[in-house]
Amino acid sequence: MMAAGLELVLPLGEAAETFQLEKAVCSHGLFMMAPNQWDPLSKTLLRPLRLLHSDTQSSVLVRISQHQCHPHSLHVRVYGTHSLSARHRQSLLAQVSRMLRLSESDERAVREFQNMCNIHGEEEHRAEDTSFSGRVFRSPTLFEDMVKCILLCNCQWSRTLSMARALCELQLELQSPSSPVSVAESGGSVTETRSAKSKSPKAEDEKLIPKTPTGKERKKNLKGSKVSSLLTKPGETIAELEANAHLSTASVQSKAENLSPIVLPINVEDVSCQNCKRCQATGESYKTCSALLLDQYSEGRESHAYDMVQNFPSPRELANLDESFLRERCNLGYRAKRILKLAQGIVEGRIQLAQLEEACNGASLSSYDKLSDQLKEIDGFGPFTRANVLMCMGFYHIIPTDSETIRHLRRVHARKSTLKTVERDAEHIYGKYAPFQFLAYWSELWNFYEKRFGKLSEMPCSDYTLITASNMKISTRGTDKRKKICD
Template sequence: MNSKEMGINCLEEEEIETQPCDHSKEDDEDEGRRTSTLPWCELELPLGEAAETFRLDKAVCSHGLFMMAPNHWDPISKTLTRPLRLSLVDDDYSSFSSAGSVLVTISQPPEHPNLLNVRVHGTKSLSSLQQHALLAQVSRMLRLSETEERAVKEFQKMYNMFNYGDNEDERNFSGRVFRSPTLFEDMVKCILLCNCQWSRTLSMAQSLCELKLEMHCHSSHFPVAKVVSTVADSPKSETDDFIPKTSAEKESRRDIKDCKSSQTAEDCIADSCLQFSHRRGCYASGQIGNFPSPRELAKFDENFLAERCKLGYRANRILKLAQEIVQGGVQLRHLEEVSNDSGLSSYNKLADQLKEIDGFGPFTCANVLMCMGYYNVIPTDTETIRHLAQFHAKKSTTRTVHRDVEKIYGNYAPYQFLAYWSELWHFYEKRFGKLSEMPCSDYKLITASKMKTEKRGTKRKKASIGK
């Protein structure tokens, strides 16, 4: 079957424009636009049954994971850009090198809303296996499987029944929660969500992708600038917060020392280095690589990883996880296969296995399981306690919060998390505006401390079922 029969359009050259993160006219005048000529090809991903209600902006901008590197959401063009791997072989991590990654841009064309366009930069052709790998990763990120689509529709039906009269147009959460293209990336990012400011969570994810970029460019004999970070280790909180309790501090600018090389930055982009302009701190280094693979992280020294990426104690947990995966102690494919059955028995089985991993406490486990498609358990932390107080006028504590959320959201079973997250996400957007329209330079400003200024005891228009 040829490329046209596979739904792939290949062009010899493309004009790529690096868009500013906040699309400031003033920045455009100061810095201009940078372009490079690269080949590209395009895949089409039919949405099938999801087409009726699917909107890319809602599907992507539905969880803080979309703000974390190497994801880049453009609020103007409504596109998602990031590197993806060309192989799904999870027991051969040598194929997960940067040379096996490509930069992709995902869009939902208005003239064809029943499909997604996946533009693959830097290549004119793809094998059928590579096409399958890329589309599978896009499907995972956007939860386009039949199982996930069924969950979305069942939750929407249940939510509408319990919340009749609500203005659905005002709610940007559709029941589809964004996640990473791989389970490993989800697991590491769930570790990064713990015990720190949101701005630092973003910084750690960015540093891991910068490390990946450095590894690839070194292997390509491309001298990479040393990146010096001055982000200090923040105090640990008593609970694992998704949104930090403390306000965000201004991130220090990173000094980049340019090195002479016969290879241009554009050449590096062609090898899947994500290039963005130096605008208001979206990616301070100006470049971003793919998220590292288990094998790539497993070879690092813990102290180096902690210092280079400012991971603190998380370096030990991430390193052990990567090593366990490489050595076969944690089998990602097996975990994914078990998660295909979304029943309670498989949930308990997976929860028991995840708890055996160092650093996977109740909050992290619940978040990872949510990423795997289980919505029956709500990851609870101080943010949950704050939300119950503000949204439900419910005084809760760390001892009672599990019981309280089950009482409030129990009638949404097995989609308790989706009901909770629908409320929480809507509350965030009332405070900060539509997150799909927010420039990435403002992501670090989203903090729980700013949520506390809302008047306490704000009640819903209609009491929650089960309260």
């Protein structure tokens, strides 16, 4: 028996020949970051999506699946509602299409990259020989991509996951009228809010801080920089700016119409996850983490008179927060200032997300430099962050290089790369795949991850934090012992 809700169908069109949901989702670490929940057994993606262009801040929970009996379309089940306007349906399907890169230009890039791999005879890059097909998973909005690219910088993967989860927890708190954060937004000071929280029991305080290693951070020059006027359209009204940034204007306490309590499926065998430590810890070993998320959603809707779906925060939800509160609440470190400035720039209309995405249509090399220059003027967007954001926008000829790239080139290609030479070395190795150098590199790196950790689409969510540099190291102790024995 299926859960109550509305089911939308998204035809794959020409992409049906190359598209597999499992490969499209489990193709980048972004799929592991909250609020995404991949179910390794039912091979479905569960996450909240916003009702864009709505007069509320409402989100709805959706489950995306590709049925074996209908492989040429995706099924998007929207929980908690039996009716949506045509505009809302179109908005939800557009967000799904963006996440899974289902546009004509995305499909063309996938086919060209796969043909290039066949020409070069590189088996490790062929779609049929690897879990990576040429589609790189991304977020439903550019803002979420930009923030998550900031979270990727200068920290362990476990902390990146923790910061993303904390931001989603904060977003849920912002929806609650009784939340100290919500009270602060509606008139109380954040300082008063933090003082009130300090009086609460220790157990409550501990819930607010992600329990992950802090890790070392380099001190950054956090001097503010002006945002380019190229990012702003002169003469726009506030309403146009909000529509451009896909922001809603009503209070976070507003209730969307036509939403009803969710009904969970009676038969949960198709969403079982016996290997998930989180499920075992809660005594719900027969459910996936995504099933637990459905439980939380259901409980929240039954106990409150307003909609509570834990989503990634929007620019408007973050823009008015106190920097020190955001930093401490989500353990963001120096990133809090950068995320806050980004959100404020969008809300104030100085950063035009829609204009940025329109400029990358077709992902021409000439538009890359222009977009990179515009992103450079946003505080905190250095070369690595910019390259990752532009990759999310569809540019694949530049490889975002960091210590992981150096480690990979040394291990797989025996290159003695350094921070000064890594870009040149990467171009020498992957230049033959132009303009898809990143896809070739990422296919190789993703394949290496799976050889080390197993198929990532089958990994329980409780094990995501195991993907660290220390666990990447290949032990040589056995080799040393054998040498001693031979001697």
